[in-house]
Amino acid sequence: MKTPARPATQTTAIARPLLASRVEAGFPSPADDYVERTLDLNEELITHPAATFFLRAGGRSMLGAGIHDGDLLVVDRSKTPETGMVVVAVVDGEFTVKRLTRGPDGPTLTAEHRGYPPIPIGPDTEVTIWGVVTWVLHRP
Amino acid sequence: MYALVDCNNFYASCERVFQPALEGRPVIVLSNNDGCVVARSQEAKDVGIAMGEPFFKCRERIRRHRIAVRSSNYTLYEDMSRRVVQTIMRFIPDVEIYSIDEVFLDLDPLVGRDLEALCRTTRATVRQWTGIPVSVGIAPTKTLAKLANRIAKKTPGTDGVYWFPAGEAEQARVLKSVAIEDVWGIGRRWSARLHALGVRTALDLSRMPASEVRRGFNIVAMHTALELRGVPCQELEDDPQLRQTLVRSRSFGRMVSSWPELSEAIASHAIRAAEKLRHENARAGHLSVFVHTNRFREDLPQYGGSGSCELLPATSTTPVILSKALEIGQRLWRSGFQYKKAGVMLSEITRGPVQAGLFEQRDEQRDDRLMGTMDRINRKMGSGTLRPAASSFKPQRWAMAQDHRSPRYTTRWDELPRTR
Known part of the structure; x- marks a missing residue:
């Protein structure tokens, strides 16, 4: 019997936005361009x-x-x-x-x-x- | 060139990683429901505990040899299995996960490198990183890699890695040492008939004309015979999309007889199977449900049944799968029997967008959104937070008997190993 490979990912429940602006209709915030990723504690704490x-x-x-x-x-x-x-x-x-x-x-x-x-x-x-x-x- | 990595006594080894006191002691792991022995450490094999032996039959030996007994802890084994595969893939990226403790590797993309040294490094790293001992068999076909792995495991001088030899005389010697029933894919079903034909070892089968194997058995057996000669007939199946069926079933902790209890179990299996489908972005076109009584209890009336239906269009929507599973279950249920096991099987699994059916009535997109929301909430808040009303809110009485389960050391914050 074959089991499918699971993607080798690890997710964390604690993710903080690096930069976030309030959404206000009609006024796109210039800061939105900088929102790229969230900080993932796993990245800092786990190398392997x-x-x-x-x-x-x-x-x-x-x-x-x-x-x-x-x-x-x-x-x-x-x-x-x-x-x-x-x-x-x-x-x-x-x-x-x-x-x-x-x-x-x-x-x-x-x-x-x-x-x-x-x-x-x-x-x-x-x-x-x-x-x-x-x-x-x-x-x- | 292929390799098969096989974890040695995998379940027992997982237990030992987190309970080092078990090192050197005989350990056995019991099946779902603590029914029979499904894994043994080397020490337990040495004192004569057989695979599949009913638990109650070994009690005396367990006491005499101070054998450590564990219920199966699949949460732990799955997580450790994932770690083993991740570690292997750092060295050899082309893998097929064949079972929870076996991984086939395709070594061809790495040709030109010292493959044996690479396999030895992989083995040592898996041991250090995960604590799990593995053996590696290397050969030109998967069937031979499986056979080479057996030799790696059983022969002390190999140090856990065995390369199937290249010379013809040497190959014949090795093939001759392997009984036909131990050849991958042959099993008990064919070995009796092969014995009758005078085919007793892997060497005998490799020397049978392919056409004769095909005529007398089937194409699978012919591929096995060819692979024993070093002719590759099977490639790595590294694609989970090839998975054809999805089964969710479990024995009851104690036997159940009423429809409410049986239906709860069927509902729970159907819900989990549907969730798993969605997790794989898949849909199923066929559903079957089965129930049966305990065939070892010869004193009780026996009954078993299964039923199935088409799912048109193919679906992964919980309410659809659940209601059909319960419909089938209701047809199967008979009063007056003590049920031991129930399960749900989804098949004809497809990926990607569905063809809109001619008679399609449900709004599949709306279903998808609803199901996606339900899955997200369950992932966040814990499995089973949101579920259709057919599955029970009470603690499930039919949950497995697991009297000897060790903590889920790697997946529960409140069950982590402790230092002193």
């Missing part, structure tokens, strides 16, 4: 739609990086994790957000709040990097 996932942050371990409980994380799996990046990692089968740092024993997941010990990443640990956090959306 196929590889981008949203996750919900839990806990307080990354408060220092401005990540609060309940914040929305934009995670791009196409990015290669590098030292200094905030990543979503899998530790003991669970998702966690931490900063990828270089510790004395190699790559390490480091929290940014007191009381959370660093988690070493090595050949004999069950830790994998799931994706790179590219944006944090926080409700003020």
Whole structure:
């Protein structure tokens, strides 16, 4: 059985007009010529739609990086994790957000709040990097 | 040259992307309604869970091997499937989406490049971007690409990519290793008759004279035989317009017997099918409706029926399709039976402007505007906000049993995966 290809588009419900003038009969506004497009948040937040996932942050371990409980994380799996990046990692089968740092024993997941010990990443640990956090959306 | 990309244990793999704790554990996914096993991780295959096995028959093994059980989560699988295809298309743009987990690729436009390296890069990128493991078979025909994919999947040394060999002796060796019932398009229906003729492997079929295959079977089987020899008979079907039918059906969560309940289900399927048609800018010329009881419940009286009608002119208008579907449904319904499933099928699908019919009475343009407005509102406000009064406003009692469904991680704001 064959399924039709769907267009690879992504739309957003939040679109703001770049410039808009009131419609008044008989007086075309000169500004109308400049209305070309609307701002699409997806364009700014998502570089690789196929590889981008949203996750919900839990806990307080990354408060220092401005990540609060309940914040929305934009995670791009196409990015290669590098030292200094905030990543979503899998530790003991669970998702966690931490900063990828270089510790004395190699790559390490480091929290940014007191009381959370660093988690070493090595050949004999069950830790994998799931994706790179590219944006944090926080409700003020 | 063609390639077939096939996602490994697709449904189970989708579940694992968002539940990493399932990695290394046996996982099974159940059919609509939690009836039987429709997908298994490798570990579940290894402990002897069979495809299609009824759920209740595996309960003991599920406990013993700590098998993770999931209801099918088609919302998630469809979204992941879309991501896999999008990723593939960055590398190889000519694709035919063959099923939710299989994509044919046309490699001819890329000739001159290192195709195997390209396929390996594609495979690795799909894995990284989406988390889904895939296998790739490369060959001069689609039938052979399908066969090569099987080998890529089953042979450890291939690392997930297998190119059907060029040398004749090598080809014969590979074809001989594939049983006739495992050849794409042959299936159980023909394999018994082929066995009787002494045709047991793909190699045997490829050596049968084409005219003989055509006489003994049909033209489809002849194409299969030719394709096994490396003669392409099927091109990519990359055009959704070729889709001939559209089916919306579902088993009931529990059996229903009354006409109000059955008609609600038929109405809901008809409405969704019409919506889908309009989404594809298509119209249907033929409508059929079917209902049946649970044939596995031998203790209950059995009944099944289907009926159909022409849609003249071809239409995608909800009120027309809905009223005809209900008319047919009413003719099919008999009291005293417990119904298990109902569905609606639209066929003779066409695109583009309609021919004005001689006896056309409805104002099709007005219908189109009305339907367009309804679809827009439903897209904005949520599916089912506006609907004809025949479909229920109460929570639907016939909705599927999905006791083990995981969250719709990629399509619902309130079901996103959480970090700890």
